[in-house]
Amino acid sequence: xxxxxxxxxxxxxxxxxxxxxxxxxxxxxxxxxxxxxxxxxxxxxxxxxxxxxxxxxxxxxxxxxxxxxxxxxxxxxxxxxxxxxxxxxxxxxxxxxxxxxxxxxxxxxxxxxxxxxxxxxxxxxxxxxxxxxxxxx
Numbered sequence: 001x002x003x004x005x006x007x008x009x010x011x012x013x014x015x016x017x018x019x020x021x022x023x024x025x026x027x028x029x030x031x032x033x034x035x036x037x038x039x040x041x042x043x044x045x046x047x048x049x050x051x052x053x054x055x056x057x058x059x060x061x062x063x064x065x066x067x068x069x070x071x072x073x074x075x076x077x078x079x080x081x082x083x084x085x086x087x088x089x090x091x092x093x094x095x096x097x098x099x100x101x102x103x104x105x106x107x108x109x110x111x112x113x114x115x116x117x118x119x120x121x122x123x124x125x126x127x128x129x130x131x132x133x134x135x136x137x
């Protein structure tokens with residue numbers, strides 16, 4: 001093998017490894033969309049209750065101008081040096097589809113690539129299960 005071939009194969013290997021590592025980051029934020037046959041106001045209250053009962057905090061909540069969408073930003077808190085620090089910020093969107101139909105979109109926090117997968121939290125599953133429990137579904 002000459003120098004050109006070695007350089008070609010080294011570059012090719014580096015590209016393959018880079019693409020593989022980027023692929024593993026796919027869907028780290030994760031979105032989960034579920035449609036419920038309940039009215040918009042009931043689902044807003046249910047989502048807020050699910051967040052709070054999951055030991056999470058609501059740091060921001062706002063209804064859209066047209067009243068068809070409600071956005072909630074949630075996070076968890078940890079104690080650092082006797083102070084409460086927010087971490088793991090995620091989002092829930094409650095969207096009115098009809099009189100008795102509402103879509104919920106839960107977005108997990110975005111983690112830096114340096115956070116190991118076993119330390120990442122999948123709030124979408126936890127909140128979806130909690131919402132279903134509250135609604136009795």
